[in-house]
Every structure is written in C-alpha cells, then in structure tokens.
Ligand SMILES: Cc1cc2nc3c(=O)[nH]c(=O)nc-3n(C[C@H](O)[C@H](O)[C@H](O)COP(=O)(O)OP(=O)(O)OC[C@H]3O[C@@H](n4cnc5c(N)ncnc54)[C@H](O)[C@@H]3O)c2cc1C
C-alpha cells in the first residue's frame with residue numbers, strides 16, 4: 001500500500017491531462033486504467049471512427065468526379081482500411097501512455113479500481129493481484145459504455161458495438177444498426193459508402209431527434225440516397241443467430257436479416273463496480289455520479305469528471321471538465337460547468353455542425369428569434385467543391401441581432417459552425433458578419449450573403 005496526494009481513476013479525456021497537471025505541481029499522483037490508455041475517444045470512439053470516416057470520404061469522392069470526366073474503377077481492401085484505423089488509434093494511445101510515463105511524480109497502474117472506503121481504492125491488476133492505495137483527493141473519470149437494449153437473444157448473436165467494431169477484418173455484406181443517433185448514423189453512412197447493405201432501426205420516429213425537422217429530413221434523404229434504409233418508430237424485439245448471419249424481428253413482426261448487428265442505442269455510465277457506496281458517493285437513478293458546478297461529489301475530497309458525471313457526451317466537454325477542476329485548484333471559484341456552450345459536429349458527410357439554440361428548442365421554450373437560412377448551394381465555395389448539399393440555419397436575437405445558435409448541414413459544416421460559435425462568444429452580431437471581410441472564396445464567406453436581412 002502506498003499513499004498519494006491524488007488518485008485519478010480512468011484515463012479518459014479528462015483524466016490524463018488532469019493527472020499530468022497534478023503531477024507537474026510536484027504532487028504525487030496515481031492514475032489507474034483498466035484498459036488501453038486514452039479512454040473511449042482515442043481507442044473506440046472519435047479517433048478510430050473519424051480516421052475511418054476520412055478514409056471512406058476520400059474513397060467516395062474519388063468515385064464521384066464523373067463531372068470532371070473521370071471514371072474510377074478501383075479495388076478496395078477493407079482489412080487494410082481497418083488496420084490503418086487501428087494503427088492510428090494505437091499510435092495515439094501509446095503517445096498518451098508515454099506522456100504519463102515520462103511525467104515525474106506520476107505513476108500509471110493498470111487494472112480495475114474500486115473504492116474500499118472514501119480514502120482507499122483497491123486495484124485488480126492485469127495479473128489478477130489486488131493492491132490497495134490511499135490518497136488525499138480522488139478524481140473519477142471512468143466514462144460510459146454502450147447501453148444494450150432489452151432485445152431477446154441480442155447478447156447471444158455477438159452484436160457489434162463501438163468497442164469491437166474496429167477489430168473487424170472482413171467487411172460485413174449487410175449490417176443492421178440499432179439506433180439512429182450519432183454513432184448509428186456515422187457508421188450507417190460509412191458502411192453504405194463501401195457497399196455494405198445498411199438498415200437502421202430507431203425506436204423514435206426521428207433520427208437525431210433533438211435537431212430541427214427540416215435538417216433531419218435533409219440528412220435522412222442524403223443517407224437514403226446513399227443506400228441506407230430506415231425503420232423508424234420501430235423497436236427491435238428478438239435477435240436470432242442464423243446459419244449465415246443474424247436476424248432481427250421488429251415490433252409488428254417484420255424480420256430483417258444481415259451479416260451483423262451494430263448496437264448504438266446510447267451509453268450508460270461506468271459507475272457500477274466502483275464501490276461508490278463504500279465511499280459514500282451519491283449517484284442518481286441513471287447511475288450518473290451527482291456533482292456540483294465544480295464537479296465535486298457528495299464527498300468533499302472526491303471529484304467526478306466526464307460522462308460518468310453526466311457531462312454532455314463529447315470529448316471536448318470531458319476535456320473542459322478537466323479545465324474546471326484545474327482552474328479551481330489554481331484559484332477557487334473562477335470557473336464552473338454552468339452555462340457552458342456545447343458545440344458538436346455529427347461526422348456524416350456532409351457534417352452537421354451545431355451549437356446553441358435551434359428552432360425546435362426555441363419553440364419549446366417559447367423564445368422569440370430571428371431566423372436566417374440559406375441553402376448550401378448558395379455558398380460559392382460549396383458549389384466550386386461540387387458539394388452543395390444541405391443548408392445553413394442561424395437563430396439571432398430579434399432586437400440585438402446577437403447570434404443564439406446555428407445548425408449547418410453542409411460540407412465542413414462543423415468548421416463553419418465554429419466561426420459562428422466564436423462570433424457568438426465575442427458578441428459579434430449578424431449585421432457585423434454581413435459586413436465582415438472574409439477571404440474569397442472560403443465557406444465562411446457565405447455568411448456575408450446569409451445575413452442580408
Ligand atoms: C464511436 C464513437 C464516436 C465518437 N465520436 C466523437 C466525436 O467525434 N466527437 C466527440 O466530441 N465525441 C465523440 N464521442 C464521444 C467521446 O468519445 C466521449 O464523450 C469521451 O470519450 C468521454 O470521455 P470521458 O473522459 O468521460 O471517458 P472515457 O474516454 O470513456 O474514459 C474512461 C476511462 O476509464 C476507464 N475505466 C472505467 N472504469 C474503470 C475502473 N473501474 N478502473 C480503472 N479504469 C476504469 C475506461 O477503461 C476508460 O479508459 C464518440 C464516442 C463513440 C463511442
């Protein structure tokens with residue numbers, strides 16, 4: 001048993017920078033990881049999925065330049081693509097491991113941690129030997145895992161999730177995806193583009209249900225044009241292993257058949273098995289650790305960060321939790337989690353870049369707004385790229401014309417959204433953007449036309 005000033009449990013998007021920060025203050029710090037260093041984003045989330053997305057985007061666009069007189073007949077090696085994805089992921093995870101191991105005062109323990117009491121954790125190591133350590137302060141950054149819906153037989157058909165899909169070496173000829181959210185749609189398009197027959201089953205009547213209906217319609221239309229079939233308002237009821245794959249029976253009786261099923265039906269926090277009761281740490285009925293605005297738990301010297309603490313499920317938000325904890329260690333009460341902007345980008349092609357208010361939310365809250373909207377085909381750069389699909393919607397305050405939120409379904413829509421997010425943070429208004437000199441012909445230049453009232 002050793003005593004540390006700080007123990008960080010989980011090496012996710014908040015845990016690694018936090019542990020390095022604490023150790024660099026000259027304070028003895030232990031970081032515990034039960035799996036690969038870097039957490040979901042690096043190993044089974046953003047890094048591999050966006051590596052795959054970019055490769056497939058390039059393949060797709062290289063096959064769609066008939067307008068320039070080029071017809072491409074190419075062969076495609078799925079195994080090679082997935083090896084590339086795993087190589088990139090491993091490089092980033094190993095880089096993160098090296099950073100930890102090269103930091104003075106920082107120790108990496110490999111194994112699964114749980115609390116014995118509010119000052120002690122036990123770690124079940126990879127060698128199955130338990131060790132116990134104590135600390136003055138603890139930081140829980142254990143993330144979340146895929147939620148497996150209650151579907152009869154689902155576990156016995158060996159479903160894919162984000163945890164094992166990047167290990168595939170053979171391309172499924174057909175794929176059923178349960179869930180029409182971020183993971184479901186990103187994978188649906190990727191697999192459809194490489195020739196897999198893809199069906200998405202979603203129990204709500206809309207995919208990405210919190211977006212505006214016109215944006216959802218455009219996005220769904222694009223995916224349908226690329227070969228994705230949607231089964232909306234349908235819950236899967238029974239999964240069965242077949243001699244040549246799997247079948248999934250939906251409510252109402254329709255049965256789909258495919259090589260594989262991918263489950264992308266939301267995530268649940270990794271708070272069970274942590275011994276939180278032994279430490280007196282409160283969780284809510286969804287298993288989320290209850291935290292205050294500076295991420296303190298019900299126990300004064302224990303903090304929780306990232307998805308396990310109910311932070312919006314994006315890497316940049318977990319990372320911002322690290323900034324909040326860091327700021328409060330350096331100078332208490334300077335930063336908290338209240339009123340944070342939560343930008344995000346759905347990495348379909350084209351992107352859906354989002355931040356702040358959309359029409360759906362404004363109507364729900366009965367808020368007044370002025371809407372500026374324009375098709376992407378009116379943006380010169382998008383036309384020049386021959387990627388004019390989508391639309392821009394920006395909500396502004398009707399009096400001050402300050403920007404309240406944006407939905408940009410369009411080529412590089414995430415990058416475009418960020419320009420508006422920054423304008424919003426800096427109090428730059430719609431008329432100011434209409435007069436602003438953007439370099440021609442960039443996508444952002446489209447804002448000159450968008451904001452003509
Ligand atoms: C397929 C996919 C694509 C995604 N794409 C994006 C994207 O493009 N952009 C974006 O912003 N977000 C994306 N996300 C979401 C993003 O990955 C997560 O929001 C982010 O990783 C959450 O970080 P975290 O710090 O909360 O936890 P995690 O990154 O999940 O880290 C938690 C760590 O704790 C470890 N752990 C758990 N329990 C224990 C224990 N008892 N002892 C020791 N260690 C433990 C886990 O092994 C893990 O390494 C994606 C997610 C998925 C699944």
Ligand SMILES: NC(=O)c1ccc[n+]([C@@H]2O[C@H](COP(=O)([O-])OP(=O)(O)OC[C@H]3O[C@@H](n4cnc5c(N)ncnc54)[C@H](O)[C@@H]3O)[C@@H](O)[C@H]2O)c1
Nearest residue numbers: 149179180181182183184202203204264265266313345347
């Ligand atoms: N680009 C990004 O930033 C990105 C990419 C991937 C994941 N993520 C994060 O990861 C989180 C998890 O992604 P996700 O796609 O698993 O969850 P999600 O919450 O985005 O979507 C889940 C979908 O599954 C549907 N669903 C739930 N149970 C179902 C059932 N039994 N049958 C059929 N449909 C069902 C829901 O209606 C919903 O549409 C996201 O919320 C997001 O924050 C972000």
